[in-house]
Amino acid sequence: MSMSMTFADLCLAPTLLSALAEEGYVTPTPIQAQSIPMLLEGRDLLGMAQTGTGKTASFALPLLHRLAADPRTAPKGGARVLVLAPTRELVSQIADGFESFGRHLNLRVTTIFGGVSQFHQVNALENGVDIIVAAPGRLLDLIEQGLCDLSQLEALVLDEADQMLDMGFAKPIERIVATLPKDRHTVLFSATMPKSIAALVESLLNDPVKVEIAPPSTTVDRIEQSVMFMDAAHKKTALLAQLETQDVGQAVVFTLQKNIANEVCAFLTEAGITAEALHGNRSQGQRERALSAFRDGTVQVLVATDIAARGIDVDTVTHVFNHDLPSLPESYVHRIGRTGRAGRSGFAITLCDAEQRAWLHDVEREIGRTLTVHTDHPWHSETARHSTMRAPVLGGGPVKQVKPQVKRERKVWTEEEKLAAREAAKRA
Numbered sequence: 001m002s003m004s005m006t007f008a009d010l011c012l013a014p015t016l017l018s019a020l021a022e023e024g025y026v027t028p029t030p031i032q033a034q035s036i037p038m039l040l041e042g043r044d045l046l047g048m049a050q051t052g053t054g055k056t057a058s059f060a061l062p063l064l065h066r067l068a069a070d071p072r073t074a075p076k077g078g079a080r081v082l083v084l085a086p087t088r089e090l091v092s093q094i095a096d097g098f099e100s101f102g103r104h105l106n107l108r109v110t111t112i113f114g115g116v117s118q119f120h121q122v123n124a125l126e127n128g129v130d131i132i133v134a135a136p137g138r139l140l141d142l143i144e145q146g147l148c149d150l151s152q153l154e155a156l157v158l159d160e161a162d163q164m165l166d167m168g169f170a171k172p173i174e175r176i177v178a179t180l181p182k183d184r185h186t187v188l189f190s191a192t193m194p195k196s197i198a199a200l201v202e203s204l205l206n207d208p209v210k211v212e213i214a215p216p217s218t219t220v221d222r223i224e225q226s227v228m229f230m231d232a233a234h235k236k237t238a239l240l241a242q243l244e245t246q247d248v249g250q251a252v253v254f255t256l257q258k259n260i261a262n263e264v265c266a267f268l269t270e271a272g273i274t275a276e277a278l279h280g281n282r283s284q285g286q287r288e289r290a291l292s293a294f295r296d297g298t299v300q301v302l303v304a305t306d307i308a309a310r311g312i313d314v315d316t317v318t319h320v321f322n323h324d325l326p327s328l329p330e331s332y333v334h335r336i337g338r339t340g341r342a343g344r345s346g347f348a349i350t351l352c353d354a355e356q357r358a359w360l361h362d363v364e365r366e367i368g369r370t371l372t373v374h375t376d377h378p379w380h381s382e383t384a385r386h387s388t389m390r391a392p393v394l395g396g397g398p399v400k401q402v403k404p405q406v407k408r409e410r411k412v413w414t415e416e417e418k419l420a421a422r423e424a425a426k427r428a
């Protein structure tokens with residue numbers, strides 16, 4: 001691929017090119033350069049890439065091009081293109097992409113997801129739409145109520161397929177696909193390729209071209225990753241100190257559980273930092289308000305759990321803080337991908353206690369490198385750093401306490417450290 005390639009070289013419709021120019025897109029990203037020509041030809045495609053690589057435009061542009069090149073009335077109660085994605089946030093974001101790239105095309109785009117009334121969704125579907133972007137659960141629900149008929153569908157996209165399977169959407173996807181025509185155009189994106197995804201690819205795609213972009217460890221090269229070891233009890237204060245002393249623009253803080261997200265959010269708010277929590281226990285309205293306040297910069301910090309954070313796409317995020325390590329190592333890569341977007345650099349700082357040390361090992365194995373350890377802070381704990389405790393066992397409920405297998409050594413604090421900690425605590 002030549003460095004000087006532009007979107008015009010990809011032979012996209014002039015209306016799409018002007019929308020791209022208005023959005024400030026000039027050069028296609030590698031996944032766009034590779035996927036767009038294949039999808040314009042009508043080939044099925046398996047894309048291995050994660051958010052941040054520009055994958056939304058890589059399927060939205062050629063699909064919009066094909067819809068525009070073959071204008072038809074959308075089938076009543078159905079659609080011409082269906083995109084399935086795991087979370088409401090991602091669904092909204094993909095729909096925004098279609099709307100923004102397709103702004104000169106006069107196409108109808110609708111989103112379908114649970115947690116809100118189905119009234120407007122059903123209304124929108126009645127006359128037919130060009131593009132549905134949906135989370136699988138609610139869509140299947142509407143199909144089974146006889147309110148959505150996808151038998152005329154022309155193209156299907158599964159975005160973040162691995163995440164959809166992780167969230168238990170395998171059956172709903174299978175049942176939705178059973179209602180679609182066989183001779184459709186199919187695209188599947190997944191950041192990882194476990195056996196379950198390989199099986200899905202085998203059953204859904206017809207002789208697909210495979211496009212693979214930057215495995216996680218290289219995608220995140222622009223992100224400076226480090227870890228601070230400490231007792232769990234110091235994490236909130238340490239986080240606050242980081243937010244106040246580092247040059248943080250906007251930050252996403254990840255926690256393991258919803259209640260911790262709420263606690264951290266309340267703590268930061270109390271300390272005068274604008275923060276919002278984003279997790280599955282909040283209503284759709286609350287989640288949308290939190291995200292839009294973060295997008296427009298009224299809120300500096302978003303405190304989120306893994307699932308809720310998928311698809312947060314805010315280019316100005318300078319820092320990702322892991323208040324907790326994720327229990328699944330691949331989540332780490334998704335988390336830190338919230339920063340370093342659109343070619344910028346970013347920082348990912350992980351706070352690790354003795355109990356979560358084992359998860360850090362898993363993360364380091366996953367990304368194939370060890371994180372830089374920061375020891376020059378008042379909370380540094382060698383105990384946490386060298387802990388050999390078993391990782392917490394996560395059930396449906398709270399984290400089970402696991403007995404420490406190492407003796408706790410007491411940290412000897414210097415006067416300076418004590419002062420710094422007291423200052424930080426005072427500020428908190």
Ligand code: AMP
Pocket residue numbers: 024025026027028029032050051052053054055056057313315341342
């Ligand atoms: P995605 O991986 O689709 O979530 O896109 C990641 C981010 O990159 C989004 O903020 C896009 O707006 C931006 N982006 C995608 N493609 C391009 C491009 N060719 N030029 C500039 N920005 C882009």
